[in-house]
Amino acid sequence: MTPLAQVIVDGIFTGASYALMAAGLALILGVVKVVNLSHGAFFTLGAYVAYLLEARGVENFAAAVLLAAVIAFAFGVFLGKSFINPVRAHPFSVAVGSLGFAILFEQIAQMLWGPHPLSIDLGTPWATVNGITFRRWGVISFILSLGLTGGLSLLLSGPWGLPLKLIAEDEEIAGSVGMDVEKIRYLTFGAASAVAAVAGALLAPAAAIAPTMGRVPLILSLIVVIASGMENVWSLFFLAVGLGLLSNLSAYLLAPSWSYILLLAVICLLLVMRHSGLAVAAPGRDY
Amino acid sequence: MRNGRGCARQAGAPCRYPVLWYLSPMNGYLFIRLIVLFSGLAALSGSLPALAAGTSSQQAIRVGILAPLSGPFASGGSSFLQAATLAVERANAGGGVLGRRVELVVADTQGRVDVSKSEALRLISRERVFAIVGAYLSEETVGAIEAAVAARKLLVVPVAATAEITDGVKKDYPRHRYVFRVSYSIPQWAAMMSEFLIQRRVRTYAFVGASIRWNRELADALKKTLASKGIAPVYEAFYSPRNPAFEPVAVAAAAAAPDILVLGDPGKNSVVFVKRFREGGSGIPILSVGGALGDGRVAETLPLSYPLYVQAAAWKGSSEAATAYFEAFEKRYGYAPVGYSDTLPYDAVTVLLSAIRAAGRLETDAVLSALEKGGFPGVAGTYRFDSSHQADWGTAPGHLHGTVIQWEKEGARIVFPLR
Numbered sequence: 001m002t003p004l005a006q007v008i009v010d011g012i013f014t015g016a017s018y019a020l021m022a023a024g025l026a027l028i029l030g031v032v033k034v035v036n037l038s039h040g041a042f043f044t045l046g047a048y049v050a051y052l053l054e055a056r057g058v059e060n061f062a063a064a065v066l067l068a069a070v071i072a073f074a075f076g077v078f079l080g081k082s083f084i085n086p087v088r089a090h091p092f093s094v095a096v097g098s099l100g101f102a103i104l105f106e107q108i109a110q111m112l113w114g115p116h117p118l119s120i121d122l123g124t125p126w127a128t129v130n131g132i133t134f135r136r137w138g139v140i141s142f143i144l145s146l147g148l149t150g151g152l153s154l155l156l157s158g159p160w161g162l163p164l165k166l167i168a169e170d171e172e173i174a175g176s177v178g179m180d181v182e183k184i185r186y187l188t189f190g191a192a193s194a195v196a197a198v199a200g201a202l203l204a205p206a207a208a209i210a211p212t213m214g215r216v217p218l219i220l221s222l223i224v225v226i227a228s229g230m231e232n233v234w235s236l237f238f239l240a241v242g243l244g245l246l247s248n249l250s251a252y253l254l255a256p257s258w259s260y261i262l263l264l265a266v267i268c269l270l271l272v273m274r275h276s277g278l279a280v281a282a283p284g285r286d287y
Numbered sequence: 288m289r290n291g292r293g294c295a296r297q298a299g300a301p302c303r304y305p306v307l308w309y310l311s312p313m314n315g316y317l318f319i320r321l322i323v324l325f326s327g328l329a330a331l332s333g334s335l336p337a338l339a340a341g342t343s344s345q346q347a348i349r350v351g352i353l354a355p356l357s358g359p360f361a362s363g364g365s366s367f368l369q370a371a372t373l374a375v376e377r378a379n380a381g382g383g384v385l386g387r388r389v390e391l392v393v394a395d396t397q398g399r400v401d402v403s404k405s406e407a408l409r410l411i412s413r414e415r416v417f418a419i420v421g422a423y424l425s426e427e428t429v430g431a432i433e434a435a436v437a438a439r440k441l442l443v444v445p446v447a448a449t450a451e452i453t454d455g456v457k458k459d460y461p462r463h464r465y466v467f468r469v470s471y472s473i474p475q476w477a478a479m480m481s482e483f484l485i486q487r488r489v490r491t492y493a494f495v496g497a498s499i500r501w502n503r504e505l506a507d508a509l510k511k512t513l514a515s516k517g518i519a520p521v522y523e524a525f526y527s528p529r530n531p532a533f534e535p536v537a538v539a540a541a542a543a544a545p546d547i548l549v550l551g552d553p554g555k556n557s558v559v560f561v562k563r564f565r566e567g568g569s570g571i572p573i574l575s576v577g578g579a580l581g582d583g584r585v586a587e588t589l590p591l592s593y594p595l596y597v598q599a600a601a602w603k604g605s606s607e608a609a610t611a612y613f614e615a616f617e618k619r620y621g622y623a624p625v626g627y628s629d630t631l632p633y634d635a636v637t638v639l640l641s642a643i644r645a646a647g648r649l650e651t652d653a654v655l656s657a658l659e660k661g662g663f664p665g666v667a668g669t670y671r672f673d674s675s676h677q678a679d680w681g682t683a684p685g686h687l688h689g690t691v692i693q694w695e696k697e698g699a700r701i702v703f704p705l706r
Binding site: 003006007010011014107110114115116117118119120121122125128133135136137205206207208210211212213215216219220247248249251252255256257259260263 | 356357358359361362364365498524526527529530532534535536538539541542554555556558562563565566568579582584585589590
């Protein structure tokens with residue numbers, strides 16, 4: 001095994017974890033048509049749910065995932081209905097408001113569980129093949145990300161996803177054919193928030209659980225969504241994996257500080273070349 | 288009968304909710320009543336601080352605490368405040384200082400240089416504190432120093448390590464003489480770390496840190512200190528807080544096969560890095576500068592099959608004072624301190640109060656002179672300051688030497704200095 005092979009495998013897994021968060025953000029951007037800066041807070045919420053369950057002796061990740069999803073969905077629906085929907089015509093207000101909610105959540109988390117980083121037992125890696133370690137958290141995020149992307153793609157190509165596609169395409173037409181546009185919007189917001197919380201709960205053992213832990217995933221997933229556009233979920237997945245590879249390879253071959261600089265440089269270049277993101281030119285538009 | 292809003296009242300019986308009854312529109316003259324009520328509340332709220340001042344503030348010695356209590360460095364700032372509170376509580380329980388109570392006035396720097404400077408100014412001009420203990424990060428401390436020296440207020444630095452803090456005292460003593468540093472400077476830190484590495488017979492090491500100023504300074508100082516002993520770094524990397532890319536750093540560090548990995552980041556990312564490093568299968572020992580990895584609650588979740596060493600200013604068992612402090616902290620807050628971002632602020636407050644006692648009066652120049660002359664016992668040992676107002680940490684006999692612990696399944700074991 002060469003270290004480079006390990007870096008490539010880890011890069012793919014890292015990219016998959018970007019896609020996990022980005023899928024929810026893209027869904028909100030596509031259907032609700034707002035930039036949601038509170039997405040990272042739901043990731044943090046999921047991680048705290050996993051920690052609190054483990055601290056009470058419930059070492060069952062299915063329970064953590066389910067509870068995190070339910071709580072985040074409820075919060076997401078509340079936020080979507082009470083704040084996002086009424087002000088969504090003012091994009092700046094939504095961005096500032098959702099950022100405010102994220103900061104408020106961080107403060108509440110700090111008051112409830114303290115500012116100190118908390119941790120969950122990491123467990124052992126799942127497998128080592130020819131000297132390449134398949135990290136547990138990496139395999140989990142890859143499978144989950146792949147499943148989520150496939151599921152979303154399937155949903156959007158079938159009759160169940162028709163309302164989402166129609167609302168994304170033209171809200172007025174969707175409303176005129178009797179769809180409850182407002183309801184679909186806040187339910188979408190809730191579902192996307194639940195996905196972020198599930199990611200947080202599943203990846204909590206690999207992280208240091210702290211009130212501000214959602215900031216880095218939020219920024220990286222925003223980068224992915226901006227670069228990919230939100231029309232095609234598979235484009236988003238592959239771009240996320242590509243950026244994960246770029247990030248890891250540049251950190252390994254150059255220096256860690258280059259990983260962020262190169263990531264941003266590539267995104268800028270992509271946006272200069274294709275103003276609306278890569279996926280716009282792709283033939284299969286999901287929504 | 289219902290008498291106004293929410294006030295069920297039997298004829299002749301007293302109302303259960305007098306305020307609601309008083310405000311009830313059924314009672315007439317509501318407007319006048321409201322004016323009377325608000326005037327009363329306003330008078331009461333205005334007089335409360337005055338009453339409090341009469342009992343405590345007038346006599347109290349006010350000490351400003353400048354710490355990041357929100358934002359990404361809130362963890363360290365919170366430990367800082369907890370320890371400072373404990374030090375003041377213990378001082379007050381022992382009769383106070385010069386017969387007066389000690390009172391903390393807390394300011395949140397948010398980890399930002401501009402806020403640190405403006406909050407330092409507020410503590411000095413509006414809160415009229417006698418001295419300030421803070422700030423936390425090197426950059427924000429430099430900002431606070433500007434405000435403190437301009438107002439000729441004592442500033443005791445509890446954690447920040449950059450050379451700039453004591454360089455000011457060296458270069459411009461008349462202006463900067465108000466600044467004292469309790470924590471170890473970068474060269475002192477590197478010297479203590481080197482001593483441990485030499486004791487472990489290390490020949491090569493890897494340095495991994497956060498991309499922040501003092502981490503790079505520490506890496507350089509360690510390199511210089513160890514060069515004379517023929518010990519060299521085989522890998523050096525500083526991850527960005529915005530996209531840490533832990534995995535490739537962990538892979539590259541393990542591939543370089545050093546005898547030990549020195550982890551310079553005291554924050555939460557150090558926990559994640561250790562997880563990645565061990566998850567990748569590397570058994571190379573790790574030496575952390577302390578902070579998040581000194582937390583027993585975190586350490587018990589990490590793989591400890593291979594050595595994880597953590598540097599600290601003091602640890603339970605390293606001295607009687609340290610044991611007493613650790614036990615008091617645990618009793619007060621429900622978990623053990625980390626021996627660094629709490630212990631040093633505790634000692635900073637303790638040293639300041641001891642210097643006020645030694646001076647015998649609450650005058651800046653007298654306390655400054657006492658700090659320059661005296662030796663003040665703290666948790667980590669007895670603090671003496673050199674001509675640049677730097678506490679004498681180091682490896683020579685009689686100096687404050689700090690400690691290194693190794694985490695094991697049963698808890699922490701002190702491995703340095705050897706006893």
